[in-house]
Amino acid sequence: MKSNIITPLNEPTFVVLGNLLQFLNEPGSGRDDLSFMTATMPPGIVVPLHSHADPELFFLLEGSLDVYQETTDWNVATVGQLITIPGNVKHALRNTTDGSVRAILISKAGIHNFFRELAQPFDPNFVAHKPTPEELRVLFETAAQHGYWIGSSVENAAIGITLA
DSSP: OOOOOOOGGGSOOEEETTEEEEEOOOOOSSTTOEEEEEEEEOTTOEEEEEEOSSOEEEEEEESEEEEEETTTEEEEEETTOEEEEOTTOOEEEEOOSSSOEEEEEEEEHHHHHHHHHHOEEOOTTOOOOOOOHHHHHHHHHHHHHHTOEEOOHHHHHTTTOOOO
8 A cells, every 4th residue: 555645735725614724635435534634714713613423633733722612611722732622512613813823633534525515715815704694504504414513693602703
């Protein structure tokens, strides 16, 4: 079996709800196959309250990130820290700083496929913004198709996140 060496700088960038993602591998056909991505969250961007069966791991390369988990409330993670989010735990992310947050995201094929479905090609003129009503509609529909739960505007507001 031949090993592959991947250079993230050579991989295309996609936009998913204001976040910039690079898909570093294509998981195999099994649901438990691992997916590796780089993620950049510009200032002011949030990932709304949601949950899914698969766990997620974020290793912070740059910046600091507010992380909400229903079991621990809000915490701040900084460079060099690993964020572990178990499956089926309601969680949210937000960048309240003036700089971008960069992380390596490790998950399973299901989350990879969900992001791939939402991903839009990166435009060099991209300006980070909160999701539009149309982007939120697509998010809710895609999440439902994947069996993911997304919090309502009221549920997000209860933890300090305002959706468009």
